[in-house]
Amino acid sequence: MAIPNIRIPSRQLFIDGEWREPVKKNRLPAINPATEEIFGDIPAATAEDVDIAVKAARRALGRDDWGSTTGAQRAKYLRAIAAKVLERRPELATLETIDNGKPWFEAASDIDDVVACFEYYADLAEALDSKKKTEVKLHLDSFKTHVFREPLGVVGLITPWNYPLLMTTWKVAPALAAGCAAILKPSELASITSLELGEICREVGLPPGALNILTGLGHEAGSPLVSHPDVDKIAFTGSGPTGVKIMTAAAQLVKPVTLELGGKSPIVVFDDIHDLDIAVEWTLFGCFWTNGQICSATSRLILQETIAPQFLDRLLEWTKNIKISDPLEEDCKLGPLISRGQYEKVLKFISTAKNEGATILYGGDRPQHLNKGYYIQPTVITDVDTSMEIWKEEVFGPVLCVKTFKTEEEAIALANDTKYGLGAAILSKDLERCERFTKAFQSGIVWINCSQPCFWQPPWGGKKRSGFGRELGEWSLENYLNIKQVTQYVSTDEPWAFYKSPSKL
Ligand SMILES: NC(=O)c1ccc[n+]([C@@H]2O[C@H](COP(=O)([O-])OP(=O)(O)OC[C@H]3O[C@@H](n4cnc5c(N)ncnc54)[C@H](O)[C@@H]3O)[C@@H](O)[C@H]2O)c1
Ligand SMILES: NCCCC=O
Numbered sequence: 001m002a003i004p005n006i007r008i009p010s011r012q013l014f015i016d017g018e019w020r021e022p023v024k025k026n027r028l029p030a031i032n033p034a035t036e037e038i039f040g041d042i043p044a045a046t047a048e049d050v051d052i053a054v055k056a057a058r059r060a061l062g063r064d065d066w067g068s069t070t071g072a073q074r075a076k077y078l079r080a081i082a083a084k085v086l087e088r089r090p091e092l093a094t095l096e097t098i099d100n101g102k103p104w105f106e107a108a109s110d111i112d113d114v115v116a117c118f119e120y121y122a123d124l125a126e127a128l129d130s131k132k133k134t135e136v137k138l139h140l141d142s143f144k145t146h147v148f149r150e151p152l153g154v155v156g157l158i159t160p161w162n163y164p165l166l167m168t169t170w171k172v173a174p175a176l177a178a179g180c181a182a183i184l185k186p187s188e189l190a191s192i193t194s195l196e197l198g199e200i201c202r203e204v205g206l207p208p209g210a211l212n213i214l215t216g217l218g219h220e221a222g223s224p225l226v227s228h229p230d231v232d233k234i235a236f237t238g239s240g241p242t243g244v245k246i247m248t249a250a251a252q253l254v255k256p257v258t259l260e261l262g263g264k265s266p267i268v269v270f271d272d273i274h275d276l277d278i279a280v281e282w283t284l285f286g287c288f289w290t291n292g293q294i295c296s297a298t299s300r301l302i303l304q305e306t307i308a309p310q311f312l313d314r315l316l317e318w319t320k321n322i323k324i325s326d327p328l329e330e331d332c333k334l335g336p337l338i339s340r341g342q343y344e345k346v347l348k349f350i351s352t353a354k355n356e357g358a359t360i361l362y363g364g365d366r367p368q369h370l371n372k373g374y375y376i377q378p379t380v381i382t383d384v385d386t387s388m389e390i391w392k393e394e395v396f397g398p399v400l401c402v403k404t405f406k407t408e409e410e411a412i413a414l415a416n417d418t419k420y421g422l423g424a425a426i427l428s429k430d431l432e433r434c435e436r437f438t439k440a441f442q443s444g445i446v447w448i449n450c451s452q453p454c455f456w457q458p459p460w461g462g463k464k465r466s467g468f469g470r471e472l473g474e475w476s477l478e479n480y481l482n483i484k485q486v487t488q489y490v491s492t493d494e495p496w497a498f499y500k501s502p503s504k505l
C-alpha cells in the first residue's frame with residue numbers, strides 16, 4: 001500500500017556517478033496533479049550540463065570498468081538494480097503516484113514491470129557474450145568474415161511522463177545491457193522516480209558515467225542532447241510534434257533515432273463477442289487505464305450496429321462505476337491528468353467535439369466530488385463523424401469516441417482511418433475474422449479479445465505517424481548495438497593480382 005507522509009527526496013543531476021548541481025543552479029517545481037500543489041522540485045539541466053554528462057559518458061566507454069565489460073558483468077549490475085527497485089517498491093510506487101497521478105496499484109504494477117525489465121535485459125546481456133562475434137560463411141576461401149555486435153556508443157534517452165520509471169527503464173535497461181553509456185532526460189512533468197534510479201545505480205556501484213540523468217525542460221536539456229555532436233543515437237518516446245523536432249535536429253548530424261510516438265488506436269467490436277461484460281471491460285481498460293494517458297489507448301470504439309445500443313448501455317453502467325478519487329486511495333481506478341495543461345487540452349478536445357456536432361453521451365467535465373486536481377470524468381462521445389478532430393487527433397485523456405459499422409470492410413476502413421499506426425484491437429468469437437483483421441490493421445501492435453496488455457518480451461512500436469523502431473524484447477537491444485563487419489584476407493602468401501605487378505626491384 002501507499003506510504004503515508006512519504007519523505008520526498010531532493011536530488012541534483014546524476015552525472016559521472018555522483019549528484020551535481022546544474023551549472024545554472026536552476027530548479028523546476030514538482031507538482032502533485034491530484035492536489036495541484038508543489039511537493040518538491042527537480043534540477044533543471046541546460047546545455048552546459050549536457051556537455052559535462054556527454055564527456056562523462058564518453059570517459060566511461062573508454063574505461064575498462066564499463067567500456068570493456070562483458071555482458072555477464074553488466075548483467076550483475078542490472079540484476080542489482082532490479083533487486084534495489086524491488087526493495088523500494090512501495091516507496092517508488094508512492095512517489096510515482098504523487099508525481100504522475102496514476103492510481104497507486106497501477107504505479108506498483110509499473111514498478112513490478114521495471115524489475116522484470118531489468119532482469120530480462122540482464123539475461124539478454126549475458127546471452128550477448130556468445131553473439132558478440134559470429135562468422136559469416138563466404139563463397140571464397142581466401143577471406144574470412146566475422147560480424148561484431150558492439151555497443152553503439154553514447155546514447156541519449158528522452159522519455160515521457162505517462163509511465164515515468166517504466167518508460168525510463170524501457171530505454172535504460174537495454175542500453176546498459178548493450179554496453180552503451182547513457183544520458184537520460186525524463187519528462188519535467190514527472191522526473192522524481194527516474195532520479196531515484198540514479199540513486200539506485202549509485203548504490204549498486206554502476207561505474208561512473210555509464211548512466212547519467214539530466215532532468216529539465218525539453219528545449220533546455222532535451223534539445224542540446226539531441227544536437228550534441230558526441231551523442232551517437234537518440235531514443236525518444238513522446239508526442240509526434242516533438243518527435244519531428246528531434247528527427248529534424250538529429251538529421252543535421254545523420255544521427256540515428258528511434259521514435260515511439262502517439263496513437264489513435266481502434267477497438268473493433270463485433271456482435272458475436274463471447275461475453276458482453278468482458279468486452280465492455282476491455283473497452284474501458286483500453287481507453288481509461290492510466291487515467292486515459294496511454295500512447296496505445298484504443299480510444300476509437302468501432303462498434304457493430306447490431307450490438308451498439310446494448311453495448312453502449314452496458315458501457316455506461318460500467319463507466320459510472322469507475323472509482324474516481326485521490327490516486328493514493330485504495331481501489332482508485334481513475335486519477336487526475338498529469339498537469340493543468342493536459343487537463344485544459346482534454347477539455348478543449350471535448351468542447352470542440354460538441355461544437356462539431358458530436359454527442360457527449362457520458363462525462364465530459366470535472367467530477368463534481370473533486371474540486372481540486374486535474375480530474376476529468378471518463379467520457380464517451382457518440383455521433384462522431386470521421387472529419388471531426390475527436391476522431392482524428394490523439395486526446396491523451398479518458399475520452400472514448402464511438403462509431404458504428406455494418407460490414408467487415410467498413411470496420412477495417414474505419415479502423416485504419418488514422419494517421420497513426422500504433423495499436424489496434426478486435427473483439428470477436430470468430431478467430432478467422434480476427435486473423436483477417438490482424439492482417440488488415442495498419443499498426444505495430446494487435447490485440448485480439450483484449451486491449452493494452454503489454455509484456456517486456458515481444459516488440460513494442462508502431463508505424464505511420466506513431467513512429468518507427470521497436471522497444472522491448474530482443475528488438476530493443478538492437479537499438480543500442482553497432483553491427484561491425486570484419487573481413488580478413490587469409491591467403492597472405494598469394495598476391496591479390498588485381499594490378500599488373502611492376503618488375504621486381
Ligand atoms: N509510443 C509509445 O510507446 C509512447 C509511450 C508513452 C507516451 N507516448 C506519447 O508521448 C506523448 C505524451 O508524452 P509527453 O507529453 O511527455 O510528450 P512530449 O513530446 O511533450 O515530451 C516527451 C519528452 O521530450 C522532451 N522534449 C520536449 N521537447 C523537446 C525537444 N525539442 N527536444 C528534445 N526533447 C524534448 C520532454 O521534456 C519529455 O522528456 C503522447 O503523444 C504519447 O502518445 C508514446
Ligand atoms: N503499457 C505501456 C504503454 C506505453 C505507452 O503509453
Ligand code: NA
Nearest residue numbers: 031099189190
Ligand atoms: Na508531477
